[in-house]
Amino acid sequence: MKISIPAWRSLKVLQRNLDVWRAHWLSSIIANLGEPILYLFVLGVGLGRLVPEVNGMSYLYFLAPGIMVAAAMNSASYECTFGSYTRMMTQKSYEAILMTPISVEEIVIGDVLYGALKGLFSATALAALLVLIDVIDLTPALLSIPLLFLTGFLFACLSMIVTALSPSYEFFSYYFTLFITPMFLLSGVFFPIDSLPPWIQRVSLCFPLTHSVQIARSLIYEVTWMPHLGSLLWLLVMTSFSLFIAIRLCHRRLIR
Amino acid sequence: MTPIVQGKRLVKRYGEVQALQGIHFSICSGECVGFLGPNGAGKTTLLHMMSGIVQKTSGDLTLLGLDISKQAREIKARIGVLPQENNLDPDFTVENNLRAYARYFGISGKLAQSRVEELLHFIQLYDKRKAKISELSGGMKRRLMLIRSLVNNPEFLILDEPTTGLDPQARHVIWQKLRSLKSSGKTMVLTTHYMEEAAQLCDRLYMIDRGKILAEGKPQELIHRYVGKEVLEIRLRKKEKDRLLERLEGLDFESEEIEDTLYLFPRDSEAVLRRLVEFDVQELQRRPSTLEDLFFKLTGRGLHE
Ligand SMILES: Nc1ncnc2c1ncn2[C@@H]1O[C@H](COP(=O)(O)OP(=O)(O)OP(=O)(O)O)[C@@H](O)[C@H]1O
Numbered sequence: 399m400k401i402s403i404p405a406w407r408s409l410k411v412l413q414r415n416l417d418v419w420r421a422h423w424l425s426s427i428i429a430n431l432g433e434p435i436l437y438l439f440v441l442g443v444g445l446g447r448l449v450p451e452v453n454g455m456s457y458l459y460f461l462a463p464g465i466m467v468a469a470a471m472n473s474a475s476y477e478c479t480f481g482s483y484t485r486m487m488t489q490k491s492y493e494a495i496l497m498t499p500i501s502v503e504e505i506v507i508g509d510v511l512y513g514a515l516k517g518l519f520s521a522t523a524l525a526a527l528l529v530l531i532d533v534i535d536l537t538p539a540l541l542s543i544p545l546l547f548l549t550g551f552l553f554a555c556l557s558m559i560v561t562a563l564s565p566s567y568e569f570f571s572y573y574f575t576l577f578i579t580p581m582f583l584l585s586g587v588f589f590p591i592d593s594l595p596p597w598i599q600r601v602s603l604c605f606p607l608t609h610s611v612q613i614a615r616s617l618i619y620e621v622t623w624m625p626h627l628g629s630l631l632w633l634l635v636m637t638s639f640s641l642f643i644a645i646r647l648c649h650r651r652l653i654r
Numbered sequence: 655m656t657p658i659v660q661g662k663r664l665v666k667r668y669g670e671v672q673a674l675q676g677i678h679f680s681i682c683s684g685e686c687v688g689f690l691g692p693n694g695a696g697k698t699t700l701l702h703m704m705s706g707i708v709q710k711t712s713g714d715l716t717l718l719g720l721d722i723s724k725q726a727r728e729i730k731a732r733i734g735v736l737p738q739e740n741n742l743d744p745d746f747t748v749e750n751n752l753r754a755y756a757r758y759f760g761i762s763g764k765l766a767q768s769r770v771e772e773l774l775h776f777i778q779l780y781d782k783r784k785a786k787i788s789e790l791s792g793g794m795k796r797r798l799m800l801i802r803s804l805v806n807n808p809e810f811l812i813l814d815e816p817t818t819g820l821d822p823q824a825r826h827v828i829w830q831k832l833r834s835l836k837s838s839g840k841t842m843v844l845t846t847h848y849m850e851e852a853a854q855l856c857d858r859l860y861m862i863d864r865g866k867i868l869a870e871g872k873p874q875e876l877i878h879r880y881v882g883k884e885v886l887e888i889r890l891r892k893k894e895k896d897r898l899l900e901r902l903e904g905l906d907f908e909s910e911e912i913e914d915t916l917y918l919f920p921r922d923s924e925a926v927l928r929r930l931v932e933f934d935v936q937e938l939q940r941r942p943s944t945l946e947d948l949f950f951k952l953t954g955r956g957l958h959e
């Protein structure tokens with residue numbers, strides 16, 4: 399298999415998905431934002447009363463960066479599991495596209511770009527809300543956009559791997575209950591990971607979301623990427639690797 | 655004439671299953687070639703190989719002078735594929751399905767618009783251009799699939815069971831359109847289970863079963879070569895059969911017995927009929943032999959799967 403620069407052909411696949419999305423973007427926002435908003439306010443405001451301060455800040459402020467990257471993760475993960483599986487297996491849209499000059503790698507890249515954009519969209523909408531109600535500032539919110547996109551892209555690629563291996567929709571419940579949810583709970587979104595037992599901390603450091611959360615914190619609180627260049631590098635390596643694997647696996651599934 | 659599509663020693667294995675076991679074939683410019691064979695014969699596998707979505711296990715396959723394993727993208731830009739199963743985009747209307755598909759070929763803007771309209775008129779779906787896919791009948795979906803395979807004005811058309819599951823009206827519309835494409839010079843390959851479809855459309859046929867080609871030729875030629883000109887279909891009681899065959903001793907014919915029916919494929923039907931005059935047959939039918947007889951003759955009557 400040769401991976402050429404996918405460039406504009408992937409954009410046609412992306413555009414197909416965006417065209418579909420345009421028809422129901424409003425319902426999609428509500429679906430995507432409902433959950434993070436619930437977490438923010440139930441936990442931030444409710445639990446925030448009981449937990450007066452974490453690391454010297456209000457609980458809502460502590461929660462904000464983590465919930466933003468987690469929104470990107472969740473939205474991208476749903477899109478590139480249930481959504482991509484529907485396109486690949488149920489509707490056979492990929493097969494239709496493969497009978498044109500567009501190749502498997504271009505389809506996969508187009509689809510994960512779409513997942514990443516949906517993740518970015520959910521997370522940015524949430525960030526906008528947080529800016530509006532004065533929890534975070536505008537400048538750090540804008541600066542975090544590339545990180546939100548990267549997080550979405552990474553989880554879109556990981557989800558695509560699962561999709562390429564999945565025999566049916568049921569399979570995704572394993573992915574979410576065994577991987578996405580534990581990661582959501584244990585990567586420092588809700589409490590600092592140094593309050594966990596050491597061995598869980600080590601596990602937590604393997605989760606991509608942990609690194610996204612750490613970068614998001616320094617972006618939002620200190621308006622800098624600097625302290626976590628290692629985490630950034632780790633995310634980039636993980637993203638390239640999982641994109642490569644996703645393409646390999648989709649190729650095996652689609653070209654028999 | 656030099657062939658524009660050519661397969662040599664094509665083999666496809668899916669794990670243990672040998673779907674194609676060394677296929678040779680060629681298709682010349684302007685020809686319509688049919689592949690006929692029972693379920694599981696390997697037709698779709700072969701057509702998928704030509705469309706670049708099944709990789710060959712071994713052998714050589716060239717389309718339009720290009721090698722499918724090296725230049726799939728260039729080939730796909732110049733061919734059109736109608737797969738066995740419809741895969742229209744349920745999220746788009748009729749015209750947007752075509753537009754999105756045109757875009758994959760790099761056709762957009764005014765050119766795409768005029769192409770889409772022309773095709774909608776050609777297949778008589780213009781009035782349905784704003785309809786959702788779920789609102790279309792089976793026949794309309796198939797017609798839409800057919801014009802979708804034409805958006806890039808392909809030089810070579812791959813049609814996998816173009817009319818399976820359609821009512822006679824819809825089938826005839828598609829045949830008529832395929833004939834008009836053929837007369838405008840398009841080269842095509844198709845598979846079908848309708849012998850009439852093959853007879854109406856195909857210049858040349860390959861009979862295929864269990865991944866092997868059994869026979870090749872023009873439809874009429876094949877029938878005459880393997881079956882003869884006429885068939886006598888005789889329905890009679892079991893115990894009469896042996897007596898009847900005895901009576902026909904010395905004449906040149908082949909016979910086949912299925913359940914209560916005896917099929918005779920005689921060189922000279924008149925001679926056979928003369929001897930049968932005084933025989934008490936319940937039912938006798940004399941008819942020209944067809945592709946269906948050829949099909950049964952070559953692939954047998956039992957189920958293959
Ligand atoms: N993806 C696959 N994996 C495993 N076996 C397959 C696969 N696709 C086809 N086969 C097998 O290969 C053989 C040929 O199948 P193919 O679909 O090419 O037949 P066909 O002639 O098109 O049949 P039909 O008339 O039913 O469409 C069959 O035995 C089928 O079970």
Ligand SMILES: [Mg+2]
Nearest residue numbers: 697698699738
């Ligand atoms: Mg088939």
